[in-house]
Amino acid sequence: DAMVIQNPRYQVTQFGKPVTLSCSQTLNHNVMYWYQQKSSQAPKLLFHYYDKDFNNEADTPDNFQSRRPNTSFCFLDIRSPGLGDAAMYLCATSRPQGTASTDTQYFGPGTRLTVL
Amino acid sequence: AQSVTQLDSQVPVFEEAPVELRCNYSSSVSVYLFWYVQYPNQGLQLLLKYLSGSTLVESINGFEAEFNKSQTSFHLRKPSVHISDTAEYFCAVGFSGGYNKLIFGAGTRLAVHP
Incomplete structure (x- = not known):
């Protein structure tokens, strides 16, 4: 089945130690997103790629970076994780079919990040 | 600015209830x-x-939602829930000119009890 895969499902890192989260998709979608979801809060968009075009949200901290080496893969890099970065990180994809805001987004299961 | 409010963080309900x-x-x-x-x-x-x-x-599993522009609402309903409907439900808004961006609510945890 076509899907969005996130690895690892659980990640533990130390304060200040760089960490990379991975997302891959077999849907061949143009757009890939990264969301941060803290406990009992709404998923919050960090950034997204439309093909190779990177779009950063204005309030995303510089500590968060992303790479998309090809259509299938997208990475989230946290350069110096702080305790406040502990959260669930969700990857999603979509295929534009007209007005972008109407597209269905397909989500992976998420990676839960713990910062010690 | 756009925002979404889900008024209930948790909703407990018995099976077959609306x-x-x-x-x-x-x-x-x-x-x-x-x-x-x-x-x-x-x-x-x-x-x-x-x-x-x-x-x-409507969805394929019996849920429906109604857009009410005057009340700026999009409430989700089901006339008879099943145990398998236990999940977290998120309301989200995309907006004209929003360029792929969705604004999510904080979610409502639906717990269906036998």
């Missing part, structure tokens, strides 16, 4: 409205969406 999960939004531009569902240990999945046309939209 349920309504409330969602209100705020936006100064035209909106598109979505409900996503997240089952335990899974990613979010689209349940239904309103883009235009009929204000009542």
Whole structure:
């Protein structure tokens, strides 16, 4: 089945130690997103790629970076994780079919990040 | 600025009872409205969406939602819930000119009890 895969499902890192989260998709979608979801809060968009075009949200901290080496893969890099970065990180994809805001987004299961 | 409010963080209900999960939004531009569902240990999945046309939209598993522009609401309803409907439900808004961006509510945890 076509899907969005996130690895690892659980990640533990130390304060200040760089960490990379991975997302891959077999849907061949143009757009890939990264969301941060803290406990009992709404998923919050960090950034997204439309093909190779990177779009950063204005309030995303510089500590968060992303790479998309090809259509299938997208990475989230946290350069110096702080305790406040502990959260669930969700990857999603979509295929534009007209007005972008109407597209269905397909989500992976998420990676839960713990910062010690 | 756009925002989404889900008024109930948790909704407990008995099996076969009706349920309504409330969602209100705020936006100064035209909106598109979505409900996503997240089952335990899974990613979010689209349940239904309103883009235009009929204000009542339905999902394949018996949920429906009605877009009410005057009340800026998009409440989700089901006349008879099952144990398998236990999940977290997220309301989301996309807006004209929003360029792929969805604003999510904080979610409502629906717990169906036998």
